[in-house]
Amino acid sequence: MTEIKFLLEMDNISKEFPGVKALDDVTLKVRPGTVHALMGENGAGKSTLMKCLFGIYKQDTGDIILNGQKLEIHNSKDALNYGISMIHQELHPVPHRDVMENVWLGRFPMKGIGPFQFVDHKKMYFDTAALFQQLEIDIDPNALVKTLSVSKIQSIEIAKAVSFNSKIIVMDEPTSSLTGNEVEQLFKIIRDLRKRGVSIIYISHKMEEILQISDDVTIMRDGKYIGTWNASELTTDLIISKMVGRDLTQRFPERSNVPGEVVLRVENLTSPNPRSFKNITFDLRKGEVLGISGLVGAQRTELIEAIFGLRALAEGKFILNGQEIKIQSPADAKKHKIALLTEERRVTGIFPVLPIVENTAIAYLNAYQTSYFLLDENKMKEDTRKSIEKLRVKTPSIKELIKNLSGGNQQKVLIGRWLLTNPDILLLDEPTRGIDVGAKFEIYTIITELAKQGKSIIMISSEMPEILGMSDRIMVMCEGRLTGILDKKNATEREIMRHATLYLV
Amino acid sequence: MNFDTKKLNEFLLQYAIYGVLLVLIVAIAIYNSNFLSINTLRDILMQSSTRVIIALGAGFVLITAGVDLSAGRVVGLAAVLSGSMLQVADYSRRFFPNLPDLPIWIPILVAVIGGLIVGILNGWIVAKFSVPPFIATLGTYVMVYGVNSIYFDMKPNESQPIGGLRPDFTIIGSGSIGVGPYSLPFIVLIALAVSYIVWIIFNKTKLGKNMYAIGGNINAAKVSGINVGLNLILIYAIAGALYGFAGVLEAARTGGATNNYGNMYELDAIAACVVGGVSTTGGIGTVPGILVGVVIFTVINYGLTFVGMNPYWQLIIKGLIIVAAVAVDIRKYISRT
Numbered sequence: 115m116t117e118i119k120f121l122l123e124m125d126n127i128s129k130e131f132p133g134v135k136a137l138d139d140v141t142l143k144v145r146p147g148t149v150h151a152l153m154g155e156n157g158a159g160k161s162t163l164m165k166c167l168f169g170i171y172k173q174d175t176g177d178i179i180l181n182g183q184k185l186e187i188h189n190s191k192d193a194l195n196y197g198i199s200m201i202h203q204e205l206h207p208v209p210h211r212d213v214m215e216n217v218w219l220g221r222f223p224m225k226g227i228g229p230f231q232f233v234d235h236k237k238m239y240f241d242t243a244a245l246f247q248q249l250e251i252d253i254d255p256n257a258l259v260k261t262l263s264v265s266k267i268q269s270i271e272i273a274k275a276v277s278f279n280s281k282i283i284v285m286d287e288p289t290s291s292l293t294g295n296e297v298e299q300l301f302k303i304i305r306d307l308r309k310r311g312v313s314i315i316y317i318s319h320k321m322e323e324i325l326q327i328s329d330d331v332t333i334m335r336d337g338k339y340i341g342t343w344n345a346s347e348l349t350t351d352l353i354i355s356k357m358v359g360r361d362l363t364q365r366f367p368e369r370s371n372v373p374g375e376v377v378l379r380v381e382n383l384t385s386p387n388p389r390s391f392k393n394i395t396f397d398l399r400k401g402e403v404l405g406i407s408g409l410v411g412a413q414r415t416e417l418i419e420a421i422f423g424l425r426a427l428a429e430g431k432f433i434l435n436g437q438e439i440k441i442q443s444p445a446d447a448k449k450h451k452i453a454l455l456t457e458e459r460r461v462t463g464i465f466p467v468l469p470i471v472e473n474t475a476i477a478y479l480n481a482y483q484t485s486y487f488l489l490d491e492n493k494m495k496e497d498t499r500k501s502i503e504k505l506r507v508k509t510p511s512i513k514e515l516i517k518n519l520s521g522g523n524q525q526k527v528l529i530g531r532w533l534l535t536n537p538d539i540l541l542l543d544e545p546t547r548g549i550d551v552g553a554k555f556e557i558y559t560i561i562t563e564l565a566k567q568g569k570s571i572i573m574i575s576s577e578m579p580e581i582l583g584m585s586d587r588i589m590v591m592c593e594g595r596l597t598g599i600l601d602k603k604n605a606t607e608r609e610i611m612r613h614a615t616l617y618l619v
Numbered sequence: 620m621n622f623d624t625k626k627l628n629e630f631l632l633q634y635a636i637y638g639v640l641l642v643l644i645v646a647i648a649i650y651n652s653n654f655l656s657i658n659t660l661r662d663i664l665m666q667s668s669t670r671v672i673i674a675l676g677a678g679f680v681l682i683t684a685g686v687d688l689s690a691g692r693v694v695g696l697a698a699v700l701s702g703s704m705l706q707v708a709d710y711s712r713r714f715f716p717n718l719p720d721l722p723i724w725i726p727i728l729v730a731v732i733g734g735l736i737v738g739i740l741n742g743w744i745v746a747k748f749s750v751p752p753f754i755a756t757l758g759t760y761v762m763v764y765g766v767n768s769i770y771f772d773m774k775p776n777e778s779q780p781i782g783g784l785r786p787d788f789t790i791i792g793s794g795s796i797g798v799g800p801y802s803l804p805f806i807v808l809i810a811l812a813v814s815y816i817v818w819i820i821f822n823k824t825k826l827g828k829n830m831y832a833i834g835g836n837i838n839a840a841k842v843s844g845i846n847v848g849l850n851l852i853l854i855y856a857i858a859g860a861l862y863g864f865a866g867v868l869e870a871a872r873t874g875g876a877t878n879n880y881g882n883m884y885e886l887d888a889i890a891a892c893v894v895g896g897v898s899t900t901g902g903i904g905t906v907p908g909i910l911v912g913v914v915i916f917t918v919i920n921y922g923l924t925f926v927g928m929n930p931y932w933q934l935i936i937k938g939l940i941i942v943a944a945v946a947v948d949i950r951k952y953i954s955r956t
């Protein structure tokens with residue numbers, strides 16, 4: 115037998131949807147026992163390609179070849195049987211059941227005689243324990259899933275994939291909600307899987323990670339195959355330029371904002387929850403971008419949501435332009451010209467089934483109220499049009515439902531929503547999360563422009579280059595405490611990490 | 620080419636319910652051509668009138684991703700309240716034997732306020748205690764029936780059906796502008812007026828936009844600075860007032876009232892909304908859709924009785940249409956994702 119060069123080949127795959135060519139002659143060849151990164155902007159066709167692999171879509175042309183054999187995959191169950199499994203970005207475990215039931219869901223080991231079959235819990239326990247041991251995962255098979263961290267749940271999913279004897283495991287943005295340590299843990303598991311000959315298709319936007327973990331990189335753009343490279347030949351800038359199809363001279367816009375006097379002073383902010391933020395004091399200046407860095411669990415989101423009145427405070431003062439103010443609800447925050455762009459766009463940002471107009475105007479309806487409680491719809495539409503034009507939202511019309519837009523465009527609509535309220539202070543929580551490179555640059559440009567206009571911005575970001583490239587000052591948090599405020603001049607990745615891990619043992 | 624088929628499919632799905640209505644009418648008309656007459660039209664519109672008002676109330680709540688089970692019982696409460704105060708002076712079994720002739724708007728207002736109070740209670744329980752709307756309104760459903768029955772059982776009435784309603788009241792339910800085949804029943808005009816007002820609330824007011832937003836994504840609504848609790852209370856209150864008003868019209872239309880009036884009307888109202896394209900997961904629904912939903916059910920009731928179909932078979936058909944409508948609706952949703 116000749117050695118098979120590629121474990122999986124997706125050859126010349128094309129898929130057309132009414133009006134769009136989602137995949138145009140795309141090729142993906144994965145060598146056995148490698149980590150193969152699949153990259154491209156949102157909308158480049160990565161997920162469509164994966165959906166073809168899992169039989170969710172049927173490609174119009176092209177073949178899927180596993181181990182030299184041509185496959186017909188009709189659904190994800192077929193894929194699983196062929197040894198192809200996927201770890202989704204958003205995990206959907208059964209939270210109120212225990213770990214082992216989640217692993218063996220749908221294929222519980224049974225015992226009994228004839229028609230009297232019962233679930234064999236003992237076997238299930240030992241099988242799970244053996245599986246975890248093999249992968250060096252330290253989780254009690256009897257623990258309830260809801261008590262576990264995202265990273266542990268992800269490990270369970272990976273173990274489950276292994277238990278199916280998967281040869282190919284697709285991981286979609288696996289590190290999006292992991293902390294630094296957890297990412298290391300995941301990489302350890304990935305390297306271990308690679309040693310056993312399992313191939314990983316790794317989908318991520320995080321360049322540093324890709325370069326660190328992957329062997330091969332395939333890049334797509336606009337549904338087309340751009341090429342496959344050895345990871346060692348690539349750099350972040352090279353990848354970006356191939357993804358966006360132009361040379362990217364800079365990742366962040368030129369900044370010319372000049373921070374002025376103190377606008378908002380936050381004093382001794384403390385959450386009623388003892389595990390959350392405590393004794394936070396800082397100043398925010400006019401025309402400044404204040405970055406907040408920290409690991410997941412540093413309570414950054416909790417802090418800025420408290421500043422916006424979404425969370426209660428045990429203690430703390432807000433001094434806006436020299437005057438003490440009370441913020442107890444988002445309505446109070448809005449009154450004081452504060453806006454919040456939340457981290458979870460889908461959960462707390464967009465109204466998916468409503469058109470762009472409503473999504474834009476919803477936080478500013480008071481301004482459109484005419485006599486007799488009626489709203490001035492023309493003005494609403496006019497403002498929406500201006501907003502999408504200014505922020506360059508790509509949409510067929512303002513009547514389009516927001517759920518039909520890409521992540522980046524949704525984010526721009528949400529920024530537009532808050533700009534309508536004409537805020538002086540913008541709180542941005544991971545403003546570029548899940549957004550492709552091109553749209554990221556546009557959002558950076560918007561942020562810079564706002565700072566130049568004299569607006570003050572607090573921006574949470576978990577991406578080091580972003581926080582370093584965009585902030586005038588960087589406030590670092592660890593375990594709910596403020597560990598330092600670094601000036602742009604002397605902020606380095608190292609210094610930030612040192613502060614971000616100050617209280618971690 | 621391909622694109623056109625998709626557009627056509629979407630169009631068909633979008634307007635499927637109008638198609639269903641048309642098919643129903645055509646099928647019944649083929650069976651018995653007498654069905655197509657001005658009298659039929661008037662009867663169907665009249666029978667739809669109070670149901671439209673209840674369904675619009677139910678629609679308010681459904682669009683916020685809630686559900687209001689108290690509707691039918693509020694109809695009964697309002698019918699009894701208004702009826703008890705609007706009996707002719709020489710009726711032998713008056714609810715309040717010595718009550719003078721009140722201006723007609725006072726009992727009507729009392730009944731509507733009764734509905735409003737139940738609505739406020741519903742909204743308050745849902746908003747303040749985060750009780751799921753299904754449970755909150757199930758509770759008030761039972762309570763309102765209890766309250767109404769105590770009132771209805773008071774001496775000297777002691778649970779006797781309320782009758783002998785004043786003609787200046789019953790004419791609201793039975794009178795019309797003009798006479799003969801082309802007359803327009805008051806009750807139909809009232810239902811149209813209420814529909815128009817609700818349409819304005821849905822589409823032109825802050826409350827309406829907030830309602831769609833709360834149903835579309837309650838968390839995003841909170842972050843946008845919407846006072847979700849207050850808006851929910853307002854919405855349930857308006858819904859309650861609409862049920863109350865519908866109860867008054869039921870009393871006027873039928874010339875009487877008992878504590879069992881309106882029993883199970885909430886289910887018809889919810890079914891009509893759902894068939895009319897209101898999403899049970901919230902954020903979606905229109906007034907014209909709700910109107911057509913109601914009319915479809917009236918056409919089924921009236922039309923199938925007209926052709927002499929066994930009423931039990933009618934139930935089966937009604938049930939099928941409810942399930943089919945939601946299945947189509949969900950397909951609409953899936954096709955977009």
